Amino acid sequence: MNEQDRRRRRALIAFQIFIYGALLAMFLIQLQMLMVKDW
């Protein structure tokens, strides 16, 4: 149970990093566009 718990926790942390990382990446891409384009 302990090993399974540890693997589960690691997987869920990886998911959080993935999803917030993806959102951050898209935010940064849009921010970069904002700086380059004449919006």
Next chain:
Amino acid sequence: MIENASKEGSASSADLPLGTTPAFARMHKWLKRGLFVCLFGLVIEGALTVPVIAVWYGWPTLSLTEICSELMKVRYSDDTLECTQPYPLSGPPFGGAPEAAGQQTAKDQWGIQPVPQYPHVGFRELVRIHNERQAANKP
């Protein structure tokens, strides 16, 4: 019955909420805090949305219909457009034509990625625009 049995099982860590095992207690605590932040955020910004937008675009100096018409003029670059109020019920999505059907005046750089060409509208700038047009049309 199942709930009571589980409660017995986690009674040894009596300060933990039902369903939370010690391995995940810290994770659950932070998730709970995150959810409360989101809840308060959603509620506060939800409540502020309509008032802030209304004031930014000229309310109460301009009525809602006037704001609607001013925005329509900006978005289609045509000073003659007005918001028909009330709009006939036969309109979208019940098959009738939408209010801007067949418009030709909108300024865009067309292409695979269109680029709108309308000007920015600053804080309460619609009031100034509206008043200037009234003054210009008066004589």
Next chain:
Amino acid sequence: MVSLTLDAHQDESRRAQREADRWLIAGTILMGTLVLGPVGLPVFCRGVYLLRRAQQVGLSVRPMMVTLIGYVVILDAAINSIGWGLDVFANHALITRTIFTAWGNLMDGGYFWHYNELWIGGAGAPGEKAWIIVCIVVVFPMRIAAAIGLLQMKRWGHQWTIVTCWFGVISWMGYILNMTMYADVRYAGVALPVIGWWLYNIFYITPFLAIPYLHTVNREIFSD
């Protein structure tokens, strides 16, 4: 602590749960109207307080986290559905035309650019209607139904809330990617480009906070 028989304990627990839920439901409904949100929040918090008090005296009530996830997921879905529902079904009402185009001009050009020119009316930004319709017809109703099952401590509610929260990965990523592809339409001429939209919408990540909890909570607490 008063010692009760099993029956009395269960009755008392159920009564306390129902009382808390009445405040929670009322609060959520009020918050769902957006404008009455500041009234709904204290009402909701009273429900939270009643639930915590019942927990502290040893009654078997729904865990706080399950309660929070259930109601917040419902609120999230309801607010989105109302907004987007207006865009699809009431796009020529005065309040919709005014507030949506104003919001569009302020934060997201997709709701300003050629608004109400599409045959179906509403937002005309490329791809926007597709995302709106799939969300209000598929994602949010399923999520609300699942969250209600979760609040009832049903096993299927727990499972389906997991599934419908995972939908959020597709809907968030797809929606934002679409915005990014047509970024000029969404942000050119807008008062608060990029920053406005992200600050406003970041609070809708609630499904991503629910997922880790739902995967690590002890499944036994949910019955069929």
